[in-house]
Amino acid sequence: MSKRELVVATGQFPVSKDIGGNLSYIVTLMRKAKEKGADVIHFSESSLSGYAGVDFERFEEQNETLLRHALKQIFALAARLKIWVIVGSHYYDGENDLPYNLFMYHL
Numbered sequence: 001m002s003k004r005e006l007v008v009a010t011g012q013f014p015v016s017k018d019i020g021g022n023l024s025y026i027v028t029l030m031r032k033a034k035e036k037g038a039d040v041i042h043f044s045e046s047s048l049s050g051y052a053g054v055d056f057e058r059f060e061e062q063n064e065t066l067l068r069h070a071l072k073q074i075f076a077l078a079a080r081l082k083i084w085v086i087v088g089s090h091y092y093d094g095e096n097d098l099p100y101n102l103f104m105y106h107l
Contacts, residue, residue, distance in 0.1 A: 009033035009041040017050035023070045040084035048089035
């Protein structure tokens with residue numbers, strides 16, 4: 001049996017309430033990780049949405065449509081790059097008043 005390696009990258013950047021700015025960092029770091037041979041890249045908790053209570057006061061302040069669109073962009077890029085992505089964000093499932101905290105996308 002041959003030995004296989006799993007190359008893991010960690011993406012760190014100055015997270016803010018600006019979903020578009022966070023997305024830009026995430027996309028750039030996903031591409032760099034893939035160029036360096038990573039199989040998976042991990043981002044911090046709330047890396048896409050920003051931290052509630054720190055970057056914004058209430059979840060209702062966030063643009064959920066923009067957040068969902070950004071997640072779809074991350075998922076599409078992950079598929080094109082063939083890299084696993086673990087990205088933190090809050091997310092509403094439509095049936096719950098409280099948001100979920102973490103998304104993981106895999107191929």
